[in-house]
Amino acid sequence: MLRRILKTIWWFLLLGILTIYIYLGLATFTSKTVIAAVIKLVDAPGEIVYRSQQKLNDELGNYWQVILFKQIHSNSNQISSINLRLVGFPGSQELAHPLPLKITSDTGKVLTAPDIFLDEAPAPTIGQYDFKDVLPQLPTKDLLIGIPVGRQNFINLSIPKYVVQEWQEVAIKP
Structure with a gap:
């Protein structure tokens, strides 16, 4: 039972990390970085x-x-x-x-x-x-x-x- 709970937590953790990587990756494609300085x-x-x-x-x-x-x-x-x-x-x-x-x-x-x-x-x-x-x-x-x-x-x-x-x-x- 404990093993099953740990496995579920592990999968949620991996899913969370994967979601963050996808979000950050898409954000770099959709935003334009402009460094403007006088x-x-x-x-x-x-x-x-x-x-x-x-x-x-x-x-x-x-x-x-x-x-x-x-x-x-x-x-x-x-x-x-x-x-x-x-x-x-x-x-x-x-x-x-x-x-x-x-x-x-x-x-x-x-x-x-x-x-x-x-x-x-x-x-x-x-x-x-x-x-x-x-x-x-x-x-x-x-x-x-x-x-x-x-x-x-x-x-x-x-x-x-x-x-x-x-x-x-x-x-x-x-």
């Missing part, structure tokens, strides 16, 4: 930098590091720049300089951000664009960025809504 750095005496950094892939499957950063002179609270830097991982196409970045909203509105590297970039797969005038005009929706790889050729990079929201958080930091 980082504050003190770059030099009197200069503060707010930064958002993401790793996204383009339409060809190549990964890009997408960094939006705002530099502020802390003694005057004056914004010196808001830039978007794109860094292509190995295998990414070379960027054409000094062509502007093309930003398309979900409504079809097209904005352009001028290239900061007018002459030469630090590496062929690095681009940096002036976002000071563009950022206030961006909707809080998914965007499509056209990265210039030739006079008329672009590689599209989808920017999810949560990244745009993070960029707008950078914009409002004091």
